[in-house]
Amino acid sequence: MGIKVLLVDDHLMVLKGLRFFLSTQSDIELVGEASNGKEAIEMVDQLQPDVVLMDLTMPVMDGIEATKRIKEEKADVKIIVLTSFSDQDHVVPALQAGADGYQLKDIEPDELVKSIKAVHAGQTHLHPSATTQLLNHVNTGSKNMESERMFNQLTAREKDVLYQITLGRNNKEISSELFITEKTVKTHVSNILGKLGLHDRTQAAVIAMKNKWFKD
Known part of the structure; x- marks a missing residue:
């Protein structure tokens, strides 16, 4: 189908x-x-x-x-x-x-x-x-916020979830990867967006990649 x-x-x-x-x-x-x-x-x-x-x-x-x-x-x-x-x-x-x-x-x-x-x-x-x-929008909205300070607002588990978001994974996949429930994933995503002052997970992924928060 x-x-x-x-x-x-x-x-x-x-x-x-x-x-x-x-x-x-x-x-x-x-x-x-x-x-x-x-x-x-x-x-x-x-x-x-x-x-x-x-x-x-x-x-x-x-x-x-x-x-x-x-x-x-x-x-x-x-x-x-x-x-x-x-x-x-x-x-x-x-x-x-x-x-x-x-x-x-x-x-x-x-x-x-x-x-x-x-x-x-x-x-x-x-x-x-x-x-x-x-x-450009994210840059404008967060130009007064230090990248390191933004990242350090997140808990270790929230950073784990954000990293999974940058890989393009949905809540179900993140749940499986991190061995937590989908409801817990949703809570972490909500907390991440709130702390970073963003509207959606796409913006979160973009700002994480732009600032190279997970660069090896």
């Missing part, structure tokens, strides 16, 4: 192009299409997709609001933003809303498939431009 994908975009040609290519992939199953965020929320509830490809600028409800609401109700559904915008005003709000990936519409088809599979496996997959914008 393939990865169940829901397409969300208000441009018919984009939907047609995505449908045409993804339908050729034996391990991807297209389960539906929506033309705005409100429809996307309803279809996620009805169709139970594994991954949603989400446009940002749409009528009725935009992709950021839809992403936020879907993640609040169904945290296990993975969302990849697929848009034409790579500026910080779009990238950061989308990731803060809970997006698991961020790609531009000029992405090569094979790369899009890789992104879908990576996000479905629990990894964060960002276009290089999105990563740059996220780094």
